[in-house]
Amino acid sequence: MAKSASKPVIELTDLKKRFGIGDAEHYALDGVDLTVNKGEFIAIMGPSGCGKTTLLNIIGLLDRPTDGEYLLDGESVEDLRGGQASRIRAGRIGFIFQSFNLIERLNVLENVALPLTYSGLPHMKRIQRASDVLKSFHLQEREYYMPWQLSGGQTQRVAIARALVNNPSIILADEPTGNLDSKSSHIIMEELSEIHKRGNTILMVTHNPNLTTYATRVITMLDGKIDTDTAEPREAALKVSTKRPLGKSAKTKKKPSKRKGKKS
Ligand SMILES: Nc1ncnc2c1ncn2[C@@H]1O[C@H](COP(=O)(O)OP(=O)(O)OP(=O)(O)O)[C@@H](O)[C@H]1O
Numbered sequence: 001m002a003k004s005a006s007k008p009v010i011e012l013t014d015l016k017k018r019f020g021i022g023d024a025e026h027y028a029l030d031g032v033d034l035t036v037n038k039g040e041f042i043a044i045m046g047p048s049g050c051g052k053t054t055l056l057n058i059i060g061l062l063d064r065p066t067d068g069e070y071l072l073d074g075e076s077v078e079d080l081r082g083g084q085a086s087r088i089r090a091g092r093i094g095f096i097f098q099s100f101n102l103i104e105r106l107n108v109l110e111n112v113a114l115p116l117t118y119s120g121l122p123h124m125k126r127i128q129r130a131s132d133v134l135k136s137f138h139l140q141e142r143e144y145y146m147p148w149q150l151s152g153g154q155t156q157r158v159a160i161a162r163a164l165v166n167n168p169s170i171i172l173a174d175e176p177t178g179n180l181d182s183k184s185s186h187i188i189m190e191e192l193s194e195i196h197k198r199g200n201t202i203l204m205v206t207h208n209p210n211l212t213t214y215a216t217r218v219i220t221m222l223d224g225k226i227d228t229d230t231a232e233p234r235e236a237a238l239k240v241s242t243k244r245p246l247g248k249s250a251k252t253k254k255k256p257s258k259r260k261g262k263k264s
């Protein structure tokens with residue numbers, strides 16, 4: 001469907017997550033307010049330990065907040081029991097993890113078909129659907145490979161295929177390109193971009209300011225709180241990357257090179 005009047009798919013109010021007790025008590029999330037509308041592509045940035053993964057885990061129903069409210073598609077998730085949460089996750093949310101998280105004893109096809117376990121589809125239909133998705137990622141020749149036989153880029157593409165097999169409306173990606181070379185990163189980002197264009201909502205954690213150009217909105221976090229929130233990805237990216245002054249990167253210190261007039 002084309003742009004329906006933007007209705008929040010995710011609404012967080014004063015969300016908190018505490019880990020540890022006593023002296024070890026620590027708020028990984030310390031009062032997060034966030035409204036995400038359908039079709040947004042949000043990049044989440046911020047220093048290590050600021051709470052990005054914790055936030056995605058709670059949004060993805062893998063963890064529960066200590067305090068605050070979380071509405072998913074307008075409904076509170078507070079009272080969901082484990083089984084209900086799994087069902088919602090399987091039906092609506094696709095998770096791409098920081099580490100690839102494929103199941104080592106299952107082949108590629110079985111890994112991708114896994115989220116369809118709750119779909120009610122018969123086994124053959126699930127395998128067929130998984131195979132179709134792998135084909136769209138040009139991985140059909142790897143269907144019967146085991147995870148350890150894949151390259152890093154292929155593994156992450158399988159993980160993305162798995163996240164998409166059940167047609168989720170929300171994709172949560174935790175540094176989907178963190179372990180990849182720039183060429184594989186580019187392929188992954190193009191794929192996420194394509195998924196976004198199809199009307200899906202994406203929340204992606206990244207440490208790479210360049211990747212925020214794919215997003216429609218950039219959020220930075222600091223100490224468990226949202227620090228900045230902007231709909232102009234480029235500007236936000238520049239703010240985050242100010243540690244290396246623009247135009248005065250290490251490159252300017254290099255001796256004049258004798259490179260042939262190559263486009264860079
Ligand atoms: N299960 C846990 N038990 C105790 N503390 C935790 C747990 N999970 C996370 N934390 C703490 O919560 C804080 C936020 O962690 P989180 O993983 O969300 O950070 P992050 O922003 O994703 O960092 P990175 O960029 O390194 O992945 C950290 O201080 C971390 O040590």
Ligand SMILES: [Mg+2]
Pocket residue numbers: 052053054098174
């Ligand atoms: Mg993290």
